[in-house]
Amino acid sequence: MNLYKRLFVVALPLTIQQLLSSSVNLLDTLMIGQLSEVAIAAVGLSNQFYFVYALLLFGLSSGGGIFIAQYWGAKDTVNISKTTALMLTVAALLLIPFFILAVFFPSFTIRLFSPDARVIELAVSYLRVIGYSLLPAAISQVFYSVLRSTEHVFIAMVFSGITMGLNAFFNWILIFGLFGLPALGVFGAGLATLIARLAELGMVMAVIYGKSLPGKLGFIHFQSLTKRFFKRFMVYVLPAMGNELSWSMGITLYAVIYSHIATDVLAAHRMMQSIESFTFAFLFSIAHATAIIVGKELGKRKFDEAIEVANKSIRINFILSLITGLTIFAFSGWMIGVYNVKPEVRGLAYLILGLSLLFLPVKSLNALLVVGIFRAGGDTKYTLFVEGGTLWALGVPLTAFVGLILEAPFPWVFSMSLLEEGMKGLILSIRYRRRIWVRNVIGENI
Incomplete structure (x- = not known):
């Protein structure tokens, strides 16, 4: 199958899944936004706590996805x-x-x-549920x-879409108190999430x-x-989890x-994040599709094909980033304008x-x-070092200094986090050209 077609076949369901996720997240924020700026901030901060947990899970699942x-x-379903x-x-631990x-x-x-x-008062009820x-x-x-890494991406897309639809539906009912139910506000949003997650688990199983x-x-699989299997797994997965923990x-x-600068600043940032997430619907889909295809080629020991997939993915990613960025910016005035x-x-x-x-x-x-790319080839220790280093040595200290010490206008404060992304991109690009990530990890003796 043509490489671009392979990427398209894998990336399209992931894109739809990401778009649905972004749409529901935006809708959730809009619903909460009808209550108050404080409600937006309360849900936003509670979700920051969940964000740390979710990214640890992502580190685990994407690291496990390497194998x-x-x-x-290698067609080895037993080890899958x-x-x-x-x-x-x-995950249980x-x-x-x-x-x-x-x-x-x-x-x-x-x-x-x-x-x-x-x-705090609003967030407590939401976080507990x-x-x-x-x-x-x-x-x-x-x-x-597992479904995505074995190219069953359509199933994952459908179930994720149903889950997000249920979440939005129950949010609408429980936040505002429709069909004779009491208006539960922020607590209702949390309850809607719980209902949707339980339904999702039932469908997946x-x-x-x-x-x-x-x-x-x-x-029998447990x-x-x-000990050897566990050690080999954790050598690659632990840095991936550490990477996500450090980053989150x-x-x-x-x-x-931002919250110590002003609650209004935090609310504005939360609004920006919910809209910006649309841009990553396409871009993260390309990343995940690349990981699946590159990982599969590395498992077959077809290293040249893996490099070709990576090179073409970078070109596609750049073009899509320009298109999606310009599109979102063109509609940003309207999207922000609907917030109360x-x-x-x-x-x-x-x-x-x-x-x-x-x-x-x-x-x-x-x-x-x-x-x-790097994670597909098990190059997880290096990315832990780079992402953690640029974030904690550059991004966070500069943001804190400019925002809390200099008390500069918030756009200047926010720009400090973007400088960190630029430095990280330079370091990672140099690593990519060295091709250390091109390796088969399932055949290694550790």
Whole structure:
């Protein structure tokens, strides 16, 4: 099959899934935005907590996807099931501290993010119910990774779309109190998420076991896990998880810095993020599709083909970043205008969205290299070092200094995070040309 066609076949369902996700996230924010700026900030900060957990899961699932994609290329379904069992085990361990913080200590958790008493009061009720959605979300995320890495992307797209539709529907009912139900506001948004996640888990498990798809496992697969298998898995997956943890903590700290500047600033940033997420619908799809195809070729030991896929993916990614950035900017005035917020908040969101879109080609290249190419070849330790180094040595300190010490206007504060993306892009591009990422990890002896 032609390379561009292969990318298209894998990337299209992922693109639709990302577009649906972005649409529902935007719709959720718009619904919450009808309540108040404080409600937007409360949900935004609670989601920053979930964001850390979700990115750890993403690190686990994408790191595990290194093995699943290469085992898929080698037609080794037994080790796909063993890898799935190991991913579920690690996911269960990850769940424990986040569940405890969200369900039993929500007030303490939110105070780590914001000093605003109004925000804390609203966020506590939302975060507590979100805590109960963490387990079904973790299991579904692992199986989605298996489905995508074995090229069953259409199934993942359909179920994800249904889940997001359910989430939006129940948000509409529970936030505003329709069909005779009480208006639950922010708490209703959290309850809608829990309902949707439980439905998602039921659908995923039904199709995996009903159709005997790759990743179907039993107790025997947990029993067959060996120390050697675990060690080889964690050598590559642990840095990927560490990468996502480091990055998510840094991004969360950005939100904390913004919240200490002003709640209106945090609300504007949340609005910008919900709109900007549309730009990544295409770009992250290319990254994920690249990871699947590159991983499969590496599993077959077809290294030249893997390099060809990576090179063409970079070109496609650059063109799409320009097209999507310009398109979103063209409609940004209308998208921001529908929020029921103060004019100054709306104007600030428009300004920082424009700044972020200017750096979109660089940000999308970084995502493609880290998630789509380097991770497919197991080059996870280096990306941990680079992403953590640029974020914590450059981005976060500069943002804190300019925002909290110099008290500069917020667009200048926000620009400091973009400088970090530029430096990271330069370092990663040099690494890409050295081709250290071109390797078969499932045949290595560790």
